Amino acid sequence: MPGSGELVVETTGLHKEFRTRRGRRVVAVDHLDLAVPAGGVHGFLGPNGSGKTTTIRMLLGLARPSEGRMRLFGEPVPQHLPAVMSRVGAVVEQPKFVPSFTGRHNLALLAHTVGVSSRDVDAALAQVGLTGREKERYKGYSLGMKQRLAIAATLLKSPDLLILDEPTNGLDPAGIRDIRTMIRELGESGVTVLLSSHILAEVQQVCHSVSIIGKGRLLASGAVEDLVGEQSVKQVRVSVADPASAQRILETARFRVTRDGDRLLVEGADRAEHITRVLADRQIYVRELTPVRADLESVFLRLTQDTSLHATGPQRPAVATAPTDGGAA
Numbered sequence: 001m002p003g004s005g006e007l008v009v010e011t012t013g014l015h016k017e018f019r020t021r022r023g024r025r026v027v028a029v030d031h032l033d034l035a036v037p038a039g040g041v042h043g044f045l046g047p048n049g050s051g052k053t054t055t056i057r058m059l060l061g062l063a064r065p066s067e068g069r070m071r072l073f074g075e076p077v078p079q080h081l082p083a084v085m086s087r088v089g090a091v092v093e094q095p096k097f098v099p100s101f102t103g104r105h106n107l108a109l110l111a112h113t114v115g116v117s118s119r120d121v122d123a124a125l126a127q128v129g130l131t132g133r134e135k136e137r138y139k140g141y142s143l144g145m146k147q148r149l150a151i152a153a154t155l156l157k158s159p160d161l162l163i164l165d166e167p168t169n170g171l172d173p174a175g176i177r178d179i180r181t182m183i184r185e186l187g188e189s190g191v192t193v194l195l196s197s198h199i200l201a202e203v204q205q206v207c208h209s210v211s212i213i214g215k216g217r218l219l220a221s222g223a224v225e226d227l228v229g230e231q232s233v234k235q236v237r238v239s240v241a242d243p244a245s246a247q248r249i250l251e252t253a254r255f256r257v258t259r260d261g262d263r264l265l266v267e268g269a270d271r272a273e274h275i276t277r278v279l280a281d282r283q284i285y286v287r288e289l290t291p292v293r294a295d296l297e298s299v300f301l302r303l304t305q306d307t308s309l310h311a312t313g314p315q316r317p318a319v320a321t322a323p324t325d326g327g328a329a
């Protein structure tokens with residue numbers, strides 16, 4: 001196991017450009033600095049097409065970077081990939097299982113090739129919650145069960161790092177919940193999980209830390225709590241007897257107000273006193289006034305929407321959030 005404080009995954013200035021058949025340049029990953037600490041679940045978040053899969057493919061030696069450096073467990077890759085690959089499990093695409101074989105038979109075949117025992121097969125099946133379903137044929141498995149078997153296959157060699165690329169894609173809500181629980185348990189068991197996803201609400205419940213990317217660039221990274229705290233929307237939720245009148249009064253006083261059921265969301269968390277006074281002057285008395293904390297989803301939306309407003313160019317946030325006003329073409 002890596003020591004505490006050690007980075008399991010690290011990229012510095014990682015850059016990848018593709019050329020389309022017509023010769024157009026596509027920047028898939030733009031000078032990306034990633035730092036994934038040991039232990040727990042790290043979310044690798046970004047909208048579709050933001051460069052997550054390309055980054056993961058480069059880490060695994062499946063694509064060649066145009067520029068930049070990468071390390072896994074402190075070792076430079078792809079140069080030292082053979083030395084560290086035994087510690088890495090990855091589900092990037094659906095592995096090829098034999099449809100007519102049972103789940104267990106498929107895993108046993110793989111176990112044979114990686115040289116682990118049938119006891120390890122049963123342990124991996126138990127870890128992904130397939131115990132009791134292992135004697136069913138693979139072709140009868142639901143998408144969620146297939147995904148779990150794919151993860152079980154990577155667990156056979158007891159990896160220290162598990163890389164999962166959009167593992168809940170195409171699953172129904174129950175399947176998503178099952179996979180989420182499983183990922184959380186894996187993170188708690190000491191495995192470092194790098195979980196790529198564009199589904200934010202999902203990730204917030206599972207991840208300890210995240211890196212958020214947009215258009216191949218790092219927009220923010222750090223502990224979920226810190227990101228949510230720093231990027232808080234600076235709104236207050238106001239409850240009054242007559243929200244419609246209160247909204248009119250506050251808007252006249254140049255506050256930005258939105259309706260939230262029978263309450264109001266007012267921008268300007270630092271102006272709580274002013275809000276109370278403006279309303280009291282018109283005989284409207286505040287029953288509740290609470291600051292609204294952002295969730296990861298609203299942080300993500302704001303950050304990724306901001307990137308669409310700025311030209312592309314390298315940004316290197318030191319620790320937490322990247323400035324969104326520094327992009328240069």
Ligand SMILES: Nc1ncnc2c1ncn2[C@@H]1O[C@H](COP(=O)(O)OP(=O)(O)OP(=O)(O)O)[C@@H](O)[C@H]1O
Pocket residue numbers: 018019020026027028046047048049050051052053054055198
């Ligand atoms: N082989 C390729 N040739 C040309 N462009 C590519 C190639 N692979 C990826 N791209 C482009 O690179 C960008 C990043 O793609 P990538 O698949 O890494 O994003 P992603 O964040 O994983 O997206 P998704 O969530 O949709 O899987 C996209 O614009 C994509 O079209």
